[in-house]
Amino acid sequence: MKKVTGIGGIFFKCKDPNKMKEWYKTHLGIDAGQYGASFEWYEDAEGKKKGLTQWNLNSETAKLYEPSAKDFMINYRVENLETLVEELKKEGVTIVDKMETYDYGKFVHILDEEGNKIQLWEPTD
């Protein structure tokens, strides 16, 4: 069964997110606002279904990454998040929180076997 279908985002910690965003904008043309920058692409060759990969920087004290001690977190796009979470629970995978639903999709966080926190996202693109 198809589970992860793409990279939904890459987030990493830094000392000064504002200064860093300024640097990435000046030198690499990544124009990030408060929630970061979105790289847009398509799922299909016809260009009907848009997909996006979010890029954002967080402060070193961000709780978003906890309990992981790593300085980065990856967001993976998935299909049928509810079914997937049930399956992961059965497989003994650590689910960090409860699934949350927003306008732009459903989210849940899990840990991989080396303690990397993973954000799973079933998007409403």
Next chain:
Amino acid sequence: MTCYQSSSYSSKTLQTMKNRILLTLAFITTFFVGFAFRSMTAKNGSVAPTKKVTGIGGIFFRCKDPKKVREWYATHLGFLANQYGAVFEWRQGADSSKKGFTQWSPFNETTKYFEPSTKDFMINYRVENLEDLVGQLKKDGVTITDKIETVEYGKFAHIMDIEGNKIELWEPNDIEFEKLGQQINAKTIK
């Protein structure tokens, strides 16, 4: 001496001085307004630069046991993993008839690939015109850690951001990249 003179200024002299000061102030104001405007327009010029980064080309991270990590992601998250990690396939935002790829790879903790960065991860950014971009970055004083390397599937260069993260820049040749994947019989994640 100066004090003496100032105390003996006539009202006419004072008026002349006031006028001079006003004139000087007007001049200074004009100068700064002009300067501010110039810097504003210069800023506007650099806000709409040529496209630099166009997408995420790869995410690499250190781990204790890359093989085990690849297996974990295959088992639990359905990754079609190969010996290098996994490849995500998508269609380009600027032209959906063209494919684009994002490489995902867990690396060994001892890898030298992220050096001189000491971080747990490295991001690969897809760019257009790598040679022009590297030339520009050099002028801007950005640290370039190596020379541009050209392989079948594109051009690569590595730079450092201001907080010591090593960045991989990739001007991809997606057609060749896909061929390479097919040669090792790797399946992409869509």
